[in-house]
Each structure stands twice: as C-alpha cells, then as structure tokens.
Amino acid sequence: MGRFDSGVSHGTRHTYANILIGRGESLVYVKEQMGHSSIKVTVDTYGQLIPGANKSPADRLDSILAQPDASQAQAKQNGVATDDRNPVSTLVELRGFEPLTS
Numbered sequence: 001m002g003r004f005d006s007g008v009s010h011g012t013r014h015t016y017a018n019i020l021i022g023r024g025e026s027l028v029y030v031k032e033q034m035g036h037s038s039i040k041v042t043v044d045t046y047g048q049l050i051p052g053a054n055k056s057p058a059d060r061l062d063s064i065l066a067q068p069d070a071s072q073a074q075a076k077q078n079g080v081a082t083d084d085r086n087p088v089s090t091l092v093e094l095r096g097f098e099p100l101t102s
C-alpha cells in the first residue's frame with residue numbers, strides 16, 4: 001500500500017491506522033503512511049492501540065517479584081550478585097561508576 005492520502009476523512013484515516021497496528025505493522029510504518037511529522041505524533045495518537053501497551057510497569061514488576069527464586073537463579077546464572085532475602089536486588093546489577101564497598 002502506498003502512503004495514505006491525507007485528503008480522506010479523519011475516520012477513514014483512523015480506521016486504516018487501526019488496521020495497520022492490528023496487523024502488527026511498526027509505528028514507524030504507520031507514521032509514514034499517515035504522513036505524521038514525527039513518531040511522537042503517531043505514538044500520541046495511536047499508541048494505546050498497541051497490544052499490551054496499556055499494561056502498567058507495576059503489573060510487570062509484580063509478575064517478576066511473584067517468582068523471586070526464578071529471577072535470582074537467572075541473575076546468578078548471568079553473574080549478577082544477589083541478596084536472597086531481597087528479590088528486588090535481582091533486578092539491579094551491582095555494577096556502576098563507584099566501586100563496591102562492604
């Protein structure tokens with residue numbers, strides 16, 4: 001499909017963008033098809049249509065913390081130091097700009 005003509009009705013354009021996103025097309029492609037000036041316009045307009053986009057980061061964190069043993073095992077496997085008493089420590093690597101101190 002070629003770029004969608006901006007002369008058609010708003011509803012038709014919106015439906016076309018919905019179909020593209022529903023088919024799994026990238027937002028960059030949708031941006032090009034809609035003729036938006038920036039990806040921000042596309043995300044602000046259609047971002048809520050992306051499957052899973054409305055799942056909050058807190059929900060994702062809850063699912064990670066619900067299985068701390070698996071997270072800790074994976075962290076140890078990746079060479080990240082963990083604190084078995086604190087599952088959140090598996091989410092944060094003990095590396096950075098400052099040397100570790102005890």
